[in-house]
Amino acid sequence: MEAEPIEAVAAVVSASGIAGRRLREIIARLIEGPAALEDLVRDFAVPRRTAEALLRAAGTDLDRDAGLVALRASVRQAYRERFRLPALEHRPQVTGMAELIAGAPAADRELDHVSATADTAERRAEWLATTYDLAGAHLVCIGDHDLTSLAVRRACPDVAITVVDVDERLLAYIDAQRAGIACFHADLRFGLPPVVAGSADLIFTDPPYTPEGVQLFLGRGAQALRDRDNGRLVMAYGFSPLTPALGLKVQRAVLDLDLVIEAMLPAFNRYHGAQAVGSASDLYVCRPTPHAWQILDRRLDRLAGAANIYTHGSQSLEGAARTGPARILGGGPLNAPEVTVDLSADPGPWLARVLIALNAPSVRLLVPNNHPDLRDEPAQVALRSLVAAKYDLRLLRSQPGPREAIVEAARRSGGPVAAEWLLTHAHGKLGNVLREALLRADPSLSRGEAQARAAEAIGPDHLDARLLDLPRHAIARLLTL
Structure with a gap:
């Protein structure tokens, strides 16, 4: 008919x-x-x-x-x-971003953070909402220091929004706004959270302004697209008119992914800082070509685990490249009686997540001596508390040298049953894992009751996610159930 x-x-x-x-x-x-x-x-x-x-x-x-x-x-x-x-x-008028940006965590120069102005965040949201059919669509922000996600939420209440970022402070801040935005932690060098892959209609990113950084963030964004025919990747990128050769390298990195630059809006974004590029960047609209899907994984494999994608600090192109934990954070569970991992290039989040990802009886990790989880007693207490249901930790500062430390982890038992189950099944779908954890902790529960409690505790956005991909504050909260 x-x-x-x-x-x-x-x-x-x-x-x-x-x-x-x-x-x-x-x-x-x-x-x-x-x-x-x-x-x-x-x-x-x-x-x-x-x-x-x-x-x-x-x-x-x-x-x-x-x-x-x-x-x-x-x-x-x-x-x-x-x-x-x-x-x-309806032409959305987004306001109030200045207050939100003022309350956000301070910029982290190690992560190439330079804050966009409130006007820029608002104009981004208005432009996206009036250019694309966002109602019912899924927007994924690959990195979101500028809080574009919160601005878009104000412009279009009907769009589903996900933020993927390496900055735990930022994820906690966005989550605290209770704006219905799903937050996931990821170091993009090791991959996307599986639950985000193949889920998006539109990507927004303001990546590190190196060819490697731009290619990595756009490449992961492409992996996040579910609509391969109509999906778009919107990117902020700028270069100084005094260094056009750098702009050419970055644009070649975009084209190397077989993405077509569909449009470019000059000087669309303005920043507090970034004076080397005129405190401004252009807004690029990129679209995958059919060949992009044939070469995407190979291109990203070249960047997987690379420490140096940023322009400043120890993670910069000038920093010394070190071996990272790509096998552990980028793959599935690693089963071995003893594991030794070099985390000497850890910018901060790797240590805790490697301890969550591993189940080996004995683990030795080499980290920087000034690691954020080791530098003072409150930080050490927080790290021990996070993994206490699975590991006892021994922290050896200034070993084997003054700039390094060794973290030794030994499996323990007898801790809270639910927390131990969660920590030892960090790669499973969280809805199923938490249900089983609750059943083991309280055998009087029916399976349906445990399922309902798990769903209420996790929320719909995280049911199919891994514990490993949740922001750290969300992991800590679940471990207290």
């Missing part, structure tokens, strides 16, 4: 994914009155073949006269409701 014209039109719009906004704008134009095909193509910047497909789908719902087309009066209200056309008239 042939579909009703309005449903056939809906199928054409849906097939365009987040790019379907222009098709909805054409529908709004056809409600206003007659228009010529060539005018629709030009006014809404859609290929003629796409405009023809939309008109063909509308079929008998169109009036045609002397080369002009319009939607019949009897179906206009149905089209307004079906395609949310009143929403096109």
Whole structure:
């Protein structure tokens, strides 16, 4: 049975994914009155073949006269409701970002953080909300020091938003805003959280401004896309007009992923700092080509585990490259009676996550002597508390040299049952793992009761995630259940 014209039109719009906004704008134009095909193509910047497909789908719902087309009066209200056309008239005005940015964690120069202005965050959100069909879509922010996620939430309450970042402080801050944003921890050198891969319609990122950093963040963003035909990657990147050769290297890194640069908005972003690039950067819109999916994993394999993607500090291109924990944090569980790992290039988060990821009876980890988890007694107490249900820790400062420390971990038993189960199953789907943990801790619970408690404790965004991918504050909270 042939579909009703309005449903056939809906199928054409849906097939365009987040790019379907222009098709909805054409529908709004056809409600206003007659228009010529060539005018629709030009006014809404859609290929003629796409405009023809939309008109063909509308079929008998169109009036045609002397080369002009319009939607019949009897179906206009149905089209307004079906395609949310009143929403096109709404131009979001995002405000209040200055206060949110002022309360955010301080910029971390080791991670190339330079804060964008509040006006930039607001304009990003307004531009994204008026360029793409965000309602019902999934936006993933690959790094979000500028709080673009919170700005977009204010512009479009109906979009699902996920933030992936290496900065635990930032993830805790975004989570504390209770804006319905899913937060995951990841060092992108070791991969994406599996639950994020293949889930997004739109990516936003403001990456480190090195060719390696841009390629890594865009590459992981591409891996996060579920809509390979219509998905877009929006990136902030700038270079000094005095060093165009650097801009060329970065643009080649983008093209090396077989991404086409679909648009570039000059000086769209402004920053507090970054004066070397004029305190500004351009906004790039990138789109994968079919060949991108054939070469993406190979390109990212070249960057996997590389310590040096930033422009400042020990993780910079000038820093000494060290062996990182790629096998542990980038793969599945590692089963071995004894494990020794060189974490001497750890920028901060690796130590705790390696201890969570491993189940070996005996572990020795080499870390910087000034590691954030070791530098004072409160930090050491917090680290011991985090893994106490699985490991006893021995912290050997200034060994084997004055700039290094050794962390020895020995498996223990007899701790809280639920916490031990969670820590020893850190690679499993969290909803299932926590359910089993609760059943072991309280055998009187039914399976259904344990499932319900697990779902309530975790929330829908994290049910299929791994414990290993949660922000550290969320892990600590779950271990107290």
